[in-house]
Amino acid sequence: MQVTETLNSGLKREIKVTVPAQDLESRLVARLEDAKDKVRLKGFRPGKVPLSHLRRMYGKSFMAEVVNEILSDSSRSILEERGEKPAMQPEINMTEDEKEAEKVLDGQADFEFSMAYEVIPAIEIKDFSGIKIERPVYDVSDEEVDDQVKRIADSVRTYEDKDGKAEDGDKVTIDYLGKIDGEAFDGGAAEDSDVVIGHNQFIPGFEEQLVGLKAGDEKTIKVKFPDEYAAAHLAGKDAEFDIKVKKVAAAEELVIDDELAKKLGLESxxxxxxxxxxxxxxxxxxxxxxxxxxxxxxxxxxxxxxxxxxxxxxxxxxxxxxxxxxxxxxxxxxxxxxxxxxxxxxxxxxxxxxxxxxxxxxxxxxxxxxxxxxxxxxxxxxxxxxxxxxxxxxxxxxxxxxxxxxxxxxxxxxxxxxxxxxxxxxxxxxxxxxxxxxxxxxxxxxxxxxxxxxxxxxxxxxxxxxxxxxxxxxx
Structure with a gap:
C-alpha cells in the first residue's frame, strides 16, 4: 500500500492511498480459501469446491468486502502512524466511474482512494494554578427560608366559601371568554377556573379586576397581553374577557406547624x-x-x-x-x-x-x-x-x-x-x-x-x- 500526502496546509490534510491489484488479489484468495472449508454447494463435497468456482460465484462480493476492510483499517492505521488526531471522521473519496470500479472488483486495477481531514491542533496546556477567580457566595437567610415555607404552605392552603365580595387573597371560581377585536381566540375560554387574587397566575391586570365581585356577578375585564407573551399571535394585543363569577372562597389562616408538614409527607x-x-x-x-x-x-x-x-x-x-x-x-x-x-x-x-x-x-x-x-x-x-x-x-x-x-x-x-x-x-x-x-x-x-x-x-x-x-x- 502506497501512502502519499497531497495536502498539508494549516490543519487540513489530504492523503492519497494506492493499494496494488496484487495486494487485493492476495487478500481475495485468502478470503476464498477461508470460505472453501465453510461453504456448502450442491454437487461438491465439503471443502472440495474449486477456488475458480468460488471466484465466479462470490469474487465480486468478497472483493467488495476486502475494499471496505481496507478503507476502515487503513484510515485508522495511517492516522496512528502519522500521530494525528482527526477533528472529525476523515472524508473518503474514490472513483465514481462504474467501469473503473468494476475493474477493481474484478482484480484488474489498483484500488485508489483519498482521505481528507482536519487535525486537532497540538495544545500545550499552561499552568492553571495562576488563574484567579472571585467566587460570589450568598448565605441564605432565615427570612428567605420562612418566605419559601409560606409559599409552599400556601400551595396546600384550604379555602372556605363565603357570601361577600372577593378580596385580595381570595379564590374566585369563574367562567371566562376572551376576545380580541370582538372575536374569541383559541385558548381564551374556560369554565370553573380557580383564580387566587394576588398569585399573579394570569396576565397583568386580570386578577386585580376581580376584587369586589361576588358569586353571580358578571363583568367584562379589559387587559393587554405582554409584548413578550409566549403566544406570538396574542403578544401586545388588547383583549376583553367576559367573566361570570361562580363562587368566592376565603383562605383559611396559614399556620406553619407539624400538622402542615405531615400534609406534605414530612414529620415536622x-x-x-x-x-x-x-x-x-x-x-x-x-x-x-x-x-x-x-x-x-x-x-x-x-x-x-x-x-x-x-x-x-x-x-x-x-x-x-x-x-x-x-x-x-x-x-x-x-x-x-x-x-x-x-x-x-x-x-x-x-x-x-x-x-x-x-x-x-x-x-x-x-x-x-x-x-x-x-x-x-x-x-x-x-x-x-x-x-x-x-x-x-x-x-x-x-x-x-x-x-x-x-x-x-x-x-x-x-x-x-x-x-x-x-x-x-x-x-x-x-x-x-x-x-x-x-x-x-x-x-x-x-x-x-x-x-x-x-x-x-x-x-x-x-x-x-x-x-x-x-x-x-x-x-
Missing part, C-alpha cells in the same frame, strides 16, 4: 425548613458555580488562541443557527424584531461557535492530561435522567437507541466530562470566595444565562459582542 415543621434551606442553598450554589465557571472559561479563552478546525466550527455554528432560527420562527419574530440583522447575527454566532470549539478542545486536552474519567455509573444515571424526559411508553425505545448508538452516548458523556474537568480546574485555580447579597449574586443573571445558552434567541444589536464573550457552553 423543622424538617420542612431544613429541606427548604437545602433547596435554596443548592439553588444559589448553582448560581455561584456557574459564575465561577464563566470566569474560568473566560480565563482559558484569553490564554488559548489557536486555529480551530473549520469543520468542527461549521458543525457547531449550524447547531446554534438551527436553534436560533427555529426559536425565532416559533415565537413569530424576526432578526429585525431583535434589533439586529441576519448578517450581524451570523457573525456573532460564528464567533461563538469558534470559542466553543476552542474551549472544548482545551478542556478535552486538560481532562486527558489530568486523567478525568466519566464512570459507567455516572453515565447510567445521566442516561436515565435524559430518558425520563420522554413519555413512559417511549422510554425503553429511547434507552435502546442510546445503548446502540455510540454518538448518542457521546452526547450524554460530553457535558458530564466537561463539568468534571471544570471541577478539576476550580480545585487547582486560585479561587477566592466573596460574600455577596442576593441581588449581587443574581445581578445580570438573565443576561448571563442567555449568554451561557445563546441558542435561545437572537441577540440585541447593542450587545452582541459582550454576550458572545460571556458564553461558556464549551460542549
Amino acid at each position: 415543621a423543622d424538617k420542612l425548613r431544613e429541606i427548604v434551606r437545602g433547596q435554596l442553598e443548592n439553588q444559589f450554589g448553582q448560581m455561584t458555580r456557574q459564575k465561577a465557571k464563566r470566569q474560568l472559561l473566560d480565563a482559558l479563552d484569553d490564554q488559548y488562541k489557536f486555529e480551530a478546525p473549520e469543520k468542527l466550527v461549521e458543525a457547531e455554528f449550524q447547531n446554534i443557527w438551527n436553534q436560533v432560527t427555529r426559536d425565532l420562527e416559533n415565537a413569530g419574530r424576526t432578526f429585525e424584531d431583535e434589533d439586529t440583522t441576519e448578517e450581524e447575527a451570523r457573525e456573532e454566532y460564528q464567533r461563538l461557535a469558534e470559542r466553543r470549539v476552542r474551549l472544548g478542545l482545551v478542556l478535552a486536552q486538560i481532562g486527558e492530561e489530568q486523567g478525568v474519567q466519566v464512570s459507567e455509573d455516572e453515565m447510567q444515571r445521566s442516561l436515565i435522567e435524559s430518558i425520563q424526559r420522554y413519555p413512559r411508553h417511549q422510554q425503553q425505545e429511547i434507552y435502546d437507541f442510546y445503548r446502540q448508538n455510540p454518538q448518542a452516548l457521546a452526547n450524554i458523556r460530553a457535558p458530564l466530562f466537561e463539568e468534571k474537568v471544570v471541577d478539576e480546574l476550580l480545585s487547582k485555580a486560585d479561587v477566592t470566595d466573596k460574600k455577596v447579597s442576593r441581588e449581587e449574586l443574581m445581578a445580570d443573571d438573565e443576561d448571563e444565562a442567555e449568554a451561557e445558552k445563546p441558542k435561545a434567541k437572537a441577540k440585541k444589536k447593542a450587545a452582541p459582542k459582550k454576550k458572545a464573550a460571556k458564553a461558556d457552553d464549551a460542549e
Whole structure:
C-alpha cells in the first residue's frame, strides 16, 4: 500500500492511498480459501469446491468486502502512524466511474482512494494554578427560608366559601371568554377556573379586576397581553374577557406547624425548613458555580488562541443557527424584531461557535492530561435522567437507541466530562470566595444565562459582542 500526502496546509490534510491489484488479489484468495472449508454447494463435497468456482460465484462480493476492510483499517492505521488526531471522521473519496470500479472488483486495477481531514491542533496546556477567580457566595437567610415555607404552605392552603365580595387573597371560581377585536381566540375560554387574587397566575391586570365581585356577578375585564407573551399571535394585543363569577372562597389562616408538614409527607415543621434551606442553598450554589465557571472559561479563552478546525466550527455554528432560527420562527419574530440583522447575527454566532470549539478542545486536552474519567455509573444515571424526559411508553425505545448508538452516548458523556474537568480546574485555580447579597449574586443573571445558552434567541444589536464573550457552553 502506497501512502502519499497531497495536502498539508494549516490543519487540513489530504492523503492519497494506492493499494496494488496484487495486494487485493492476495487478500481475495485468502478470503476464498477461508470460505472453501465453510461453504456448502450442491454437487461438491465439503471443502472440495474449486477456488475458480468460488471466484465466479462470490469474487465480486468478497472483493467488495476486502475494499471496505481496507478503507476502515487503513484510515485508522495511517492516522496512528502519522500521530494525528482527526477533528472529525476523515472524508473518503474514490472513483465514481462504474467501469473503473468494476475493474477493481474484478482484480484488474489498483484500488485508489483519498482521505481528507482536519487535525486537532497540538495544545500545550499552561499552568492553571495562576488563574484567579472571585467566587460570589450568598448565605441564605432565615427570612428567605420562612418566605419559601409560606409559599409552599400556601400551595396546600384550604379555602372556605363565603357570601361577600372577593378580596385580595381570595379564590374566585369563574367562567371566562376572551376576545380580541370582538372575536374569541383559541385558548381564551374556560369554565370553573380557580383564580387566587394576588398569585399573579394570569396576565397583568386580570386578577386585580376581580376584587369586589361576588358569586353571580358578571363583568367584562379589559387587559393587554405582554409584548413578550409566549403566544406570538396574542403578544401586545388588547383583549376583553367576559367573566361570570361562580363562587368566592376565603383562605383559611396559614399556620406553619407539624400538622402542615405531615400534609406534605414530612414529620415536622423543622424538617420542612431544613429541606427548604437545602433547596435554596443548592439553588444559589448553582448560581455561584456557574459564575465561577464563566470566569474560568473566560480565563482559558484569553490564554488559548489557536486555529480551530473549520469543520468542527461549521458543525457547531449550524447547531446554534438551527436553534436560533427555529426559536425565532416559533415565537413569530424576526432578526429585525431583535434589533439586529441576519448578517450581524451570523457573525456573532460564528464567533461563538469558534470559542466553543476552542474551549472544548482545551478542556478535552486538560481532562486527558489530568486523567478525568466519566464512570459507567455516572453515565447510567445521566442516561436515565435524559430518558425520563420522554413519555413512559417511549422510554425503553429511547434507552435502546442510546445503548446502540455510540454518538448518542457521546452526547450524554460530553457535558458530564466537561463539568468534571471544570471541577478539576476550580480545585487547582486560585479561587477566592466573596460574600455577596442576593441581588449581587443574581445581578445580570438573565443576561448571563442567555449568554451561557445563546441558542435561545437572537441577540440585541447593542450587545452582541459582550454576550458572545460571556458564553461558556464549551460542549
